[in-house]
Amino acid sequence: MGNYGRLLQDRSFWHSLSFSAIFALSNVVGCYFLGLGLALMLQRDFPGRGLFRVLLLTPWIVPSLVAVVSWRWMVSDNGALANKIIAAFGGDPIYFLSNGNWTIVIVILIKIWVSFPFMMLSLLAALQAVDRSLYEAAEIDGATRWQAFMHVTMPEIRGVSIVLCILMTIWTVNDFDTPWLLARGGPANATENLVVLAYRHTFARNDVGMGATVSFVTLFILMALFLIVMRLTRGGHNAR
């Protein structure tokens, strides 16, 4: 149990915990709304729809390494694409990967970019399962499109949305590739989430005990989160 005591006094643990929370929350919110928006567009009938659906999946299917490489050079230094664009508008270059806060923003952006296609596909499947006659009824009752969306679409896809958000939270908390490949959890330990911290303890500092402790705490937090969400949603109607 000594390891748990050490862990609670360790500032890098609290930092990792809060970064993991920020990382997961921003990613879930970001990729849910991006995915939902695109799913709503793809649900409409327009020329080239099938092709667009496939082309929007690339960020999700490319290997995580390729995703990070393709982003990392854009923000790598003052000659990189992002800074060329900033310079074109007369701004000063930003050193994205040596400033902790900027690196956090970039990690979150990459994660949203990688995750939204899964949300989009799953929400699209859920949207297509909604009974058409409900929309017709709403139209007859004089509902605007916004009202139909809020009162027909959203309740119908609520169950799926909750499941997807739980899954995405778990996957984001367990993500090692994005923070590690972008900046090895750095600069300093700005983007060090719980998994990277556990990896550091185990494989760089040879402290298997602390590594296992951090991973167990991660598992407990995820399980607790899962149970709370399940308890809260059982009151409403069930996941379809």
Added chain:
Amino acid sequence: MRASRPRWGTTGTMTLIVLVINVPIIMMVLNSFQTTADIRSSTSLIPKSLTVANYVFLGSSTPFFTYLRNSVFNALGAAALSLAAAVPGGYALSRFRTGLLSVYSSALFAVQMFPIILALIPLFILFRAMGLIDNPLSVMIVYAVLNLPFVTWMARSYFDTIPRELEEAGLIDGCNHYSAFFRIVLPLTGPGLAAVSIFAFLMAYNEFFVANVFLRTQQTMTLPVGIQMFMQQFSTDWGSVMAASTLMMVPTLVLFLFVQKFITHGAISGAVKG
């Protein structure tokens, strides 16, 4: 349904969105055909001169093709192992209801959300004792387990589409359960199971974390681990790093195009709709 004119406006908006979203990938491919000096100095998005120098460099002065061979070999092994477990597992979940099976089904869900790092620590100690570090077998086993939930559910959804009556007819004609499975069900689910194995292959081929822990020498490294090393060593040689990433991405994209139509009615819709 009312007939309406094609909505070209939506198509235009979507084209723009798709382009913006794919900018990182497009730029990476374009840059892989330029020298690093040109990438850094260029002020336009469209490259001025194209060169394959980066690709030649990969072949001549880096172990890129060793990594590629390792990646493909490991992924094939992992796909074969996952399929060997998922086909009988998926079939059982599709056809039978017993207490043991529902335990297995929830165990699969647990694997799905289990933090890999938690399994990697004891596995590392175990594999070290067994001499499996730097051995492709180590990652194949771990990938097979990690793939298991997805692959089993997907296989199950294909078995669900085969009517039970077909096997019953076979049983009446003198098949036993095994021959009914091998002669009737398996041939019918062939295309679906091919898609399942391609997914299993892709997940193993794309994977970085596990390979990074278990494969530590250049002879055994897979592409993601190798390219990552390369990126640390030659952090400013973006041309070659991007050429390596582009080449790595090609098999992924090609295989995905084959199986993308299976994805909507496969595991995702199955898992989400329950």
